[in-house]
Amino acid sequence: MKIIDVVCSEGRTGFYFDDQKAIVNGAGHDGFMYVGEPETEGFTSIRVPGESISVMLILENGEIAHGDCAAVQYSGAGGRDPLFIAKDFIPVIEDIAKKHLIGKDASSFKPLADEIDSLSHEGKRLHTAIRYGMTQALLDAAAKCNKVTMAEVVQKEYETGVALNRVPIFAQSGDDRYNNVDKMIIKGTDVMPHALINNVKEKLGENGEILLNYITWMRDRVLQYKMTEDYTPIFHVDVYGTIGRIFNQDLEKMADYLKTLEEAAKPFLLRIEGPMDVGERTKQMEALRDLTKILDDRNINVELVADEWCNTYDDVVYFADNKAGHMIQVKTPDLGGVNNSIEAILYCKEKGIGAYLGGTCNETNRSAEVCTNIGMACGAKQVLAKPGMGVDEGFMIVNNEMNRVLALAKRRQNQ
Numbered sequence: 001m002k003i004i005d006v007v008c009s010e011g012r013t014g015f016y017f018d019d020q021k022a023i024v025n026g027a028g029h030d031g032f033m034y035v036g037e038p039e040t041e042g043f044t045s046i047r048v049p050g051e052s053i054s055v056m057l058i059l060e061n062g063e064i065a066h067g068d069c070a071a072v073q074y075s076g077a078g079g080r081d082p083l084f085i086a087k088d089f090i091p092v093i094e095d096i097a098k099k100h101l102i103g104k105d106a107s108s109f110k111p112l113a114d115e116i117d118s119l120s121h122e123g124k125r126l127h128t129a130i131r132y133g134m135t136q137a138l139l140d141a142a143a144k145c146n147k148v149t150m151a152e153v154v155q156k157e158y159e160t161g162v163a164l165n166r167v168p169i170f171a172q173s174g175d176d177r178y179n180n181v182d183k184m185i186i187k188g189t190d191v192m193p194h195a196l197i198n199n200v201k202e203k204l205g206e207n208g209e210i211l212l213n214y215i216t217w218m219r220d221r222v223l224q225y226k227m228t229e230d231y232t233p234i235f236h237v238d239v240y241g242t243i244g245r246i247f248n249q250d251l252e253k254m255a256d257y258l259k260t261l262e263e264a265a266k267p268f269l270l271r272i273e274g275p276m277d278v279g280e281r282t283k284q285m286e287a288l289r290d291l292t293k294i295l296d297d298r299n300i301n302v303e304l305v306a307d308e309w310c311n312t313y314d315d316v317v318y319f320a321d322n323k324a325g326h327m328i329q330v331k332t333p334d335l336g337g338v339n340n341s342i343e344a345i346l347y348c349k350e351k352g353i354g355a356y357l358g359g360t361c362n363e364t365n366r367s368a369e370v371c372t373n374i375g376m377a378c379g380a381k382q383v384l385a386k387p388g389m390g391v392d393e394g395f396m397i398v399n400n401e402m403n404r405v406l407a408l409a410k411r412r413q414n415q
Contacts, residue, residue, distance in 0.1 A: 067136025
């Protein structure tokens with residue numbers, strides 16, 4: 001079935017674009033606002049509303065497939081593509097991608113996704129957000145052409161060998177890390193709470209005491225209020241390199257501290273994302289690889305998650321090949337086309353490394369739904385509840401899409 005037209009519409013995301021450079025350089029707060037002048041090109045203020053572009057593929061039978069182009073919260077930082085403003089990039093989609101797709105057969109996802117992901121404009125590959133949204137739409141189109149779910153398209157075209165089942169959902173608390181844990185317990189969230197431990201003085205503690213107390217509190221809270229006896233969530237905390245900072249990157253001292261956290265979390269499994277940030281890709285891989293080995297050799301049952309300096313498909317391969325971490329976050333939309341996220345998850349699994357299909361709070365309901373299908377089809381170790389910074393809407397979107405996919409696949413099996 002052919003694509004006969006491509007239509008774009010401006011949209012909003014579930015969070016905001018933030019000028020990371022200005023924030024790192026000391027921008028102050030006034031309520032939810034940041035105070036000061038922006039420092040990254042394209043920003044008119046330090047915090048601006050997140051924008052998206054819905055890409056709708058009109059198929060020759062009249063059906064419409066769609067995906068959402070969205071970019072990360074800290075756009076324009078760390079070598080990422082520039083701030084994604086819808087009115088600036090709709091003309092690029094209409095000039096480049098639309099001309100490439102009209103008349104193409106949409107029944108197979110992989111070949112068209114590879115083509116779109118490799119397109120260039122003015123000597124550069126298309127913005128990661130464009131490649132992300134366009135390939136979502138192509139996956140939806142292939143599903144509509146074949147009258148199956150997007151998960152079944154991925155399952156078949158990539159020969160994943162994975163049976164469709166629920167995948168653990170990882171919810172984020174944002175800074176409201178106490179009330180949102182209660183919400184997660186009520187909802188039976190599989191993996192929690194992220195916790196946003198991005199400040200030593202206020203959130204980790206100069207000796208790690210604040211995080212230790214928080215994990216102890218969370219353990220007791222789950223044991224006190226769990227809704228079912230068999231509820232055993234995994235505790236996954238993103239520390240943004242702060243543990244390495246308080247121990248001056250001394251891996252043995254970090255391991256000692258992680259052992260303390262392991263004991264505090266019991267009987268629940270603990271994952272620590274981004275334990276250190278040493279400021280450079282190779283050094284980051286080596287530090288994470290070496291700390292992973294230390295934990296394994298000492299039988300410290302804390303799983304490390306690669307995040308910093310592991311942003312692209314090539315980075316995922318590099319970290320997985322070197323066993324830098326027990327799990328790697330596959331960071332949509334930094335990888336561009338969702339075909340790259342599929343390949344990244346499957347590569348991690350091949351190497352015996354856990355694959356966490358993550359992303360950013362600054363996405364949309366549509367990108368979250370598409371990612372859910374991909375996570376299920378590839379057997380990801382967990383998927384992120386998104387968009388947004390809380391457990392509410394994002395958890396609902398991912399959970400409900402997961403159940404829809406399973407119900408539809410089951411119906412087809414029974415026909």
